Amino acid sequence: MVEHWDAVVVGSGPNGLAAAIELARNDCRVLLLEARDAIGGGMRTRELTLPGFLHDECSAIHPMGVLSPYLRQLPLRDHGLDWVPFSASVAHPLDDGPAPLLVRSLDATAERLGSDGPRWRRLMEPFLRYPHDLLEDLLGPLRPLPKRPIQMARFGWHAWQPATRFARRNFETREARALFAGCAGHSVLPLETWLTSALGLIFSITAHVADWPCARGGSESIARAMGAYFESLGGRIEVGRPVHSMDDLPEARAVLFDLAPRPFVEIVGAAIPPRYRARLLRYRYGPGTFKVDWALSGPIPWKDPAVGQASTVHVGGTLEEIAASERDAWNGRHHPNPYLILCQQSHADSTRAPSGQHTGYAYCHVPSGSTEDRTAAIEAQIERFAPGFRDCVLARHVTTPGDFEALNPNYVGGAVTGGAADLSQLFTRPVARLNPYTTPNPKLFLCSASTPPGGGVHGMCGYYAARAALRRLR
Ligand SMILES: Cc1cc2nc3c(=O)[nH]c(=O)nc-3n(C[C@H](O)[C@H](O)[C@H](O)COP(=O)(O)OP(=O)(O)OC[C@H]3O[C@@H](n4cnc5c(N)ncnc54)[C@H](O)[C@@H]3O)c2cc1C
Numbered sequence: 001m002v003e004h005w006d007a008v009v010v011g012s013g014p015n016g017l018a019a020a021i022e023l024a025r026n027d028c029r030v031l032l033l034e035a036r037d038a039i040g041g042g043m044r045t046r047e048l049t050l051p052g053f054l055h056d057e058c059s060a061i062h063p064m065g066v067l068s069p070y071l072r073q074l075p076l077r078d079h080g081l082d083w084v085p086f087s088a089s090v091a092h093p094l095d096d097g098p099a100p101l102l103v104r105s106l107d108a109t110a111e112r113l114g115s116d117g118p119r120w121r122r123l124m125e126p127f128l129r130y131p132h133d134l135l136e137d138l139l140g141p142l143r144p145l146p147k148r149p150i151q152m153a154r155f156g157w158h159a160w161q162p163a164t165r166f167a168r169r170n171f172e173t174r175e176a177r178a179l180f181a182g183c184a185g186h187s188v189l190p191l192e193t194w195l196t197s198a199l200g201l202i203f204s205i206t207a208h209v210a211d212w213p214c215a216r217g218g219s220e221s222i223a224r225a226m227g228a229y230f231e232s233l234g235g236r237i238e239v240g241r242p243v244h245s246m247d248d249l250p251e252a253r254a255v256l257f258d259l260a261p262r263p264f265v266e267i268v269g270a271a272i273p274p275r276y277r278a279r280l281l282r283y284r285y286g287p288g289t290f291k292v293d294w295a296l297s298g299p300i301p302w303k304d305p306a307v308g309q310a311s312t313v314h315v316g317g318t319l320e321e322i323a324a325s326e327r328d329a330w331n332g333r334h335h336p337n338p339y340l341i342l343c344q345q346s347h348a349d350s351t352r353a354p355s356g357q358h359t360g361y362a363y364c365h366v367p368s369g370s371t372e373d374r375t376a377a378i379e380a381q382i383e384r385f386a387p388g389f390r391d392c393v394l395a396r397h398v399t400t401p402g403d404f405e406a407l408n409p410n411y412v413g414g415a416v417t418g419g420a421a422d423l424s425q426l427f428t429r430p431v432a433r434l435n436p437y438t439t440p441n442p443k444l445f446l447c448s449a450s451t452p453p454g455g456g457v458h459g460m461c462g463y464y465a466a467r468a469a470l471r472r473l474r
Contacts, residue, residue: 003031003250003251004250004251007252007256008031009255009257009258010256010267011035012040012227012237013258014043014226014459015041015460016032016034016258017032017227017462018070018463019463019469020235021226021229021233023466032230032236032238033238034238034240035242035243038220039227039237040219040223041058041408041410042059042219042408042416043220043222043457044058044218044219044220045057045218045220049294049395050295053353054359055218055359056219056361057219059456062212062457064206064456064458065083065456065457066083067135069139070459071459074226078229079225079232080225081222082217082221083213084214084216084348084349085210085211086212086213086309086310087309088306089102090203090314091307091309091310092175092179093386097175098112099302099304099307100178101309102183104209106121106208112175113179114175114176115172123158123170126151127151127155128205130147131206131208132209133147134152134155137152139453141435142452155198159201160194161195162192162196163180163181163187163191164181164319165192166180166197178317178319182314182322183203184196184197184200184203185314185322185339188286188415188417190331193423194422194423195422195423213348214343216351219457226459244267252443254445259450260285260409260449261281261283261430262280262281262283263410265277276440279431280430280431283419283430283431284420284425285368285420286368286417286419287367287414288366288368288404288411288414289363289401290364290400291362291363292361292363292379292396292398293359294360294361294396294397295353295394297392297394299358299392300344301389303385307385311348312341313340313344314340316340317384321337331367334372334374338374338378338381340378342382343362345361346358346359357394358392362378366414368414368415375396401413401414404416417454417455417456418448418454418455418461419450421455429451429452430450435468436451438468442472451464
């Protein structure tokens with residue numbers, strides 16, 4: 001018997017799952033197809049090093065997940081999701097002196113920023129009046145009328161600036177400049193680029209609204225909870241079902257692809273017009289990622305023990321050093337002292353490692369498709385701020401840009417955020433179009449991180465794509 005679906009979703013990352021859920025919540029018959037043997041996309045957890053050590057393959061820490069305007073309203077707790085908070089969201093070790101810490105309390109954050117404390121407070125305070133409205137305005141397609149126009153105008157006034165310029169103009173201490181640069185580094189762009197302050201601000205603001213948590217048991221528990229909720233709404237999931245061409249798809253009124261433009265084009269081929277196809281193929285992905293996971297005999301021995309409180313540690317030193325590292329990755333070079341995003345899930349989630357032992361997770365940005373082994377450079381950077389780190393290593397596992405792309409074709413060249421989010425691609429992802437989730441083929445939609453608002457586990461791309469599909473289905 002041929003089955004007919006209202007919608008088929010290809011790919012079960014956070015956006016594919018969010019799209020499937022939103023469609024099912026609106027009484028659609030939805031089939032979710034996933035190539036790998038389990039759902040999750042960027043939310044996967046495995047014993048990569050030794051038995052008993054659970055490592056997040058990709059996403060690790062979830063400020064966007066816990067604050068997502070869409071995920072927040074889903075009953076994911078009822079389906080097993082448990083966010084684990086930390087007492088600090090970010091720590092930023094420097095060669096000497098106490099590390100700045102980004103914590104929920106403005107006072108406590110300001111306290112460690114010396115003369116920049118009051119400036120940090122003045123900058124953040126206006127955004128903390130209606131932070132959820134701000135996130136709703138930011139985490140979606142560009143809207144003519146935001147929910148809080150004045151707040152958005154204030155945000156925009158700061159956000160358009162390059163992070164380097166913003167940090168130098170607003171702060172005078174090495175600590176505050178570095179703290180801001182570490183947050184802006186999540187943009188995967190040179191920090192001299194317009195708009196990189198936006199990411200610095202968003203990440204800083206979120207840390208004053210919620211502690212950046214991890215998911216108990218690993219990021220895959222977010223996927224499991226979303227999958228279970230989707231099935232409770234009557235949706236069907238089929239894993240081990242790679243879609244190679246349109247012939248692999250069952251009958252459906254709409255198909256939503258949780259895919260980057262390149263794999264999308266490979267599948268749909270002539271189902272989209274050549275001009276649109278050519279525009280998709282011009283989409284730019286940005287630098288790749290080189291990641292190391294460790295099984296550790298104990299916590300990382302940071303020079304400043306306060307760093308151990310944070311879920312995320314930005315390892316890279318000063319604003320200038322971080323800017324140089326990110327500039328190099330963008331321009332096809334390997335910086336000798338790379339800027340690292342390091343996560344310490346096991347410090348708050350005891351399920352991640354045997355008692356008394358810990359997991360370590362860190363990655364740096366590298367030129368797209370790089371094959372250079374960055375393990376020694378990454379470990380040297382950690383050792384710089386945590387002497388004795390190497391002695392704690394029981395085992396390590398390396399993921400290169402090529403490995404990332406093999407795990408998931410969305411990670412083109414090892415780029416893991418759905419494509420470069422610079423001025424020309426931030427709002428017009430993957431191409432400039434009134435509704436970026438639609439395609440010229442009225443049945444086909446894009447719902448991945450290559451659509452607005454871009455990378456991260458928040459499900460907002462999926463939510464907006466589902467809304468676009470629902471309008472067509474009705
Ligand atoms: C190393 C790393 C660290 C990260 N850290 C964080 C973090 O700490 N916090 C955070 O919020 N975000 C983080 N991210 C980013 C986040 O994981 C991604 O932005 C997010 O997963 C994108 O979601 P998506 O739904 O668009 O696509 P994906 O998560 O890429 O999911 C796409 C799914 O589609 C499947 N698929 C692909 N092709 C096919 C096909 N032909 N047929 C069927 N299925 C297919 C894939 O197997 C995959 O399951 C990180 C990513 C990486 C790689």
